[in-house]
Amino acid sequence: MSLLAEINQRALQLGVPLSVQLDVTYRCNERCVHCYLDHDDHGELPREEIVAILDQLADAGTLFLTFSGGEVFLRRDFLALVAHARRRLFNVKIKTNAALIREQEARQIRELGVDQVQISVYSHRPEVHDGVTRLPGSLARTLTAIRRLRAHGVKVSIANVLMTRNVADQVEVQQLARDLGVGYTLDPTITPRMDGDRSILGLRIASADLHRILHDESLVGDVQEFCAPPQNVGADIMEGYPCSAGHTFAYISPYGEVFPCVQFPLACGNLRRQRFHEIWRASPALQEVRSIRAKDLVVCSACLHVGTCSRCPGLAYMEGDMRGPSTADCEKSLQRTGIASAGMLRFGELSRPRLVQIQPVTPLSAPQSALSAAR
Numbered sequence: 001m002s003l004l005a006e007i008n009q010r011a012l013q014l015g016v017p018l019s020v021q022l023d024v025t026y027r028c029n030e031r032c033v034h035c036y037l038d039h040d041d042h043g044e045l046p047r048e049e050i051v052a053i054l055d056q057l058a059d060a061g062t063l064f065l066t067f068s069g070g071e072v073f074l075r076r077d078f079l080a081l082v083a084h085a086r087r088r089l090f091n092v093k094i095k096t097n098a099a100l101i102r103e104q105e106a107r108q109i110r111e112l113g114v115d116q117v118q119i120s121v122y123s124h125r126p127e128v129h130d131g132v133t134r135l136p137g138s139l140a141r142t143l144t145a146i147r148r149l150r151a152h153g154v155k156v157s158i159a160n161v162l163m164t165r166n167v168a169d170q171v172e173v174q175q176l177a178r179d180l181g182v183g184y185t186l187d188p189t190i191t192p193r194m195d196g197d198r199s200i201l202g203l204r205i206a207s208a209d210l211h212r213i214l215h216d217e218s219l220v221g222d223v224q225e226f227c228a229p230p231q232n233v234g235a236d237i238m239e240g241y242p243c244s245a246g247h248t249f250a251y252i253s254p255y256g257e258v259f260p261c262v263q264f265p266l267a268c269g270n271l272r273r274q275r276f277h278e279i280w281r282a283s284p285a286l287q288e289v290r291s292i293r294a295k296d297l298v299v300c301s302a303c304l305h306v307g308t309c310s311r312c313p314g315l316a317y318m319e320g321d322m323r324g325p326s327t328a329d330c331e332k333s334l335q336r337t338g339i340a341s342a343g344m345l346r347f348g349e350l351s352r353p354r355l356v357q358i359q360p361v362t363p364l365s366a367p368q369s370a371l372s373a374a375r
Contacts, residue, residue, distance in 0.1 A: 007063070008248060011061070011248045012247055012248055014061075015247075015280075015281070016060070016061040016062075016248065017057070017060055017061065017062050017248065017249065017250045017276075017280055018061070018062065018063055018064060018248040018249070019062070019063070019064040019065075019066070019244070019248060019249045019250075020057055020062050020064070020065055020066070020249070020250050020251070020252060021065075021066040021067075021068055021249075021250075021251045021252070021262055022050070022053070022054075022057075022065065022066070022067055022068070022251075022252045023067075023068050023069050023070060023251075023252065023253055023254050023262075024044070024045075024050065024067060024068075024069060024070070024072055024075055024078060024081065024254055025041070025044050025069045025070040025071070025072065025074055025075050025254050026038060026039055026040070026041070026044070026069060026070040026253075026254055027039055027040075027041055027044075027069070027070050027071065027074045028069060028070045028071040028074070028097075029071050029074060029097070029099060029100065029135065030071065030097055030099070030133040030134065030135045030138060031133070031134040031135070032120075032132055032133050032134070033131075033132055033134065033163075033165065033200070033203065034132070034161060034163050034190050034200055034203050035193075036191050036192065036193045036194050036200070037070065037193075037194060038193075038194060038195065039070065041254075042255060043255060044254035044255060045254060045255065045256055045271075045272075047077045047080065047081065049256070049271075049272070050081055051081070051084050053252065053256070053271055053276065054081070054084055054085050054088055054090075055088065056271075056275055056276040056277065057088075057090075057276060058088040058089070058090070059277070060276055060277050060280060062090065063090065063091055064090070064091050064093070065085055065090040065091065065092050065093070066092075066093045066094075066095060067081070067082065067085075067092065067093070067094050067095070068094075068095035068096075068262075069095070069096075069254075070254070071096060071097055071099075071100065072094060072095070072096050073096060073100035073101065073105065074100070079105065079108050079109075079112070082094070082109075082112050082114065083112055086112050086113055086114075091115050092112070092113075092114045092115055093114070093115055093116045093117075093118065094109070094114055094116070094117045094118070095117075095118045095119075095120075095159070096117065096118070096119060096120075097119065097120050097133070097138065097142055098117070098119045098141070098142045098145035098146060098149070099135070099138055099141040099142055099145065100145075101145040101148060101149065102145075102148075103148060106145070106148040106149050106151070106152045106154065107152055109149065109152070109154055110149075110152040110153055110154050114154065115155065116155045116156070116157055116183075117149055117154055117155070117156050117157070118156075118157045118158075118159050118185075119142060119145070119146060119156060119157070119158055119159065120142075120158075120159050120160075120161065121139070121142060121143075121158045121159070121160060121173055121176070121177075122160065122161065122165075122166045122169075122173070123139070123166045123169040123172070123173060124169060124172040124173055124175075124176045125139075125169060125172075126139045126140065128165065128166050128169055129142075129166075131165065132163075132165055132166060143180075146158075146180055146182060147180070150180065150181060150182065155182075155183075156180075156182040156183065157177075157182055157183035157184065157185060158173065158176070158177045158180075158182055158183065158184050158185070159185055159186075159187065160173050160174075160184065160185070160186040160187070161186070161187050161188075161189075161190075162186055162187065162188045162205050162209075162213070163190055163203040163204065163205060164202075164203050164204070164205060164206075165203065167205045167206075167209050170186060170213070173186075174186075174218070174219075186213070186219065188204075188205055188209075188210055188213060188332075189312075189315075189328055190203050190204045190328075191263055191315065191318070192318050194265060196318070204328070207331065207334075207335060210331065210332065210335045211335040214332065214335050214336050215336075237294060237306065237307040238293065238294045238295040238301065238306070239293050239294065239295065240293065240294045240307070241290075241292070241293065241294075242292060242294070242297070242311060242313045243261070243311075243312065243313060244261075245260035245261035245264050245289065245313060245314060246260035246261070246264075246268075246286045246289035246290055247290060249261060250280065251264070252271065255270070255272075256270045256271035256272045257269075257270050257271075258270070258271060258276070258279050258280075258283070260285075260286060260289050260313075260314070261314050262314075263312055263314035263315060264289075264312075264313060264314025264317060264322075265314065265317070265318065266285050266289070266314075266317060266322070267285065268283040268285040268286045269283050269285075289313070289322070292313070292322070292323060294306050294307075296323055297311075297323050297324070298321060298323045298324045298325075299324060299325050299342050299343050299346055300323075300324070300325055300341075300342060300343070302342050303325075303333075303341050303342035303343070304339060304341075304342070305333040305337070305339070305341055305342075308333070309329055309330075309332075309333050309341070310329050310332055310333075311325070311326050311329040312326050312328070312329055313326075315327075315328055315329065324343075325341065325342075325343035327343075330343045330344055
């Protein structure tokens with residue numbers, strides 16, 4: 001077993017939130033057609049509250065920290081937040097479109113020892129990439145920033161979300177990553193909007209394209225699964241956990257809301273009311289998520305794919321039941337193996353269940369902030 005696998009296993013046993021994604025803003029300079037976020041600012045956390053949260057995460061044992069958004073560089077204090085995270089010895093990863101990274105930012109990222117910068121690129125063609133982002137000139141600015149970061153020795157990875165608009169350019173984007181000397185991952189998953197709107201699901205790629213990608217030998221290790229199941233060594237498959245959400249991973253929104261995962265909009269608590277360790281240890285919602293084993297899954301427990309499926313409980317939750325099937329993952333299993341899932345067999349074709357909605361976040365007054373709680 002590798003050292004990282006041992007760390008994950010130990011974190012699972014001890015209930016440590018080993019990895020956390022913290023979105024510092026939902027504001028963005030792009031308006032990507034597939035984005036699931038509400039880009040209005042409903043009262044995002046100020047710098048001092050985020051600093052307090054970072055301290056709480058460090059105390060809870062978090063090691064891997066991902067800063068994301070929205071566009072993180074729309075916050076003028078963003079690199080100051082990264083600096084504090086590095087002082088607390090987090091392994092830091094940044095997700096960005098990079099359009100706002102100039103020479104100064106590239107140099108600071110290198111000096112701060114950021115582990116990796118993941119940058120979204122949708123096509124090698126400006127008309128396609130800029131059509132997805134709805135920001136003219138965005139591809140040129142993004143590629144310039146990638147070259148800047150590489151010149152400073154920063155590790156960069158291109159993230160390529162595939163949809164109907166850009167699926168024909170996947171091979172060229174993969175080659176672009178090679179030419180730039182950066183990593184490459186692709187993600188064929190389009191998720192509903194956070195308010196439950198599923199209209200963007202029409203952007204999901206066709207079954208034939210998904211089949212091609214999942215069987216492309218050049219992409220082995222490059223297809224991004226959103227999260228991997230925590231290792232429960234020695235356990236029976238039916239006693240296994242669906243994924244790392246709520247076990248070793250957590251997601252924090254710009255408003256202090258804590259969720260099991262970015263794709264799992266089940267509110268578990270707010271850091272403007274409680275400290276992180278209180279939510280992580282005692283949240284009834286997180287305890288429910290952690291109670292689920294493969295044997296508890298409605299439909300999926302009887303499926304041939306139960307031990308190998310990339311089933312996302314968050315997507316299943318948005319389709320009505322966190323213990324139920326996820327249509328996107330049923331489709332992936334079918335295209336991987338040619339064998340229909342139990343959900344497909346039961347329903348003929350998976351119906352379109354209702355989607356749950358996240359309630360709008362109401363900004364809390366300053367006395368309820370995480371900073372006040374820390375004092």
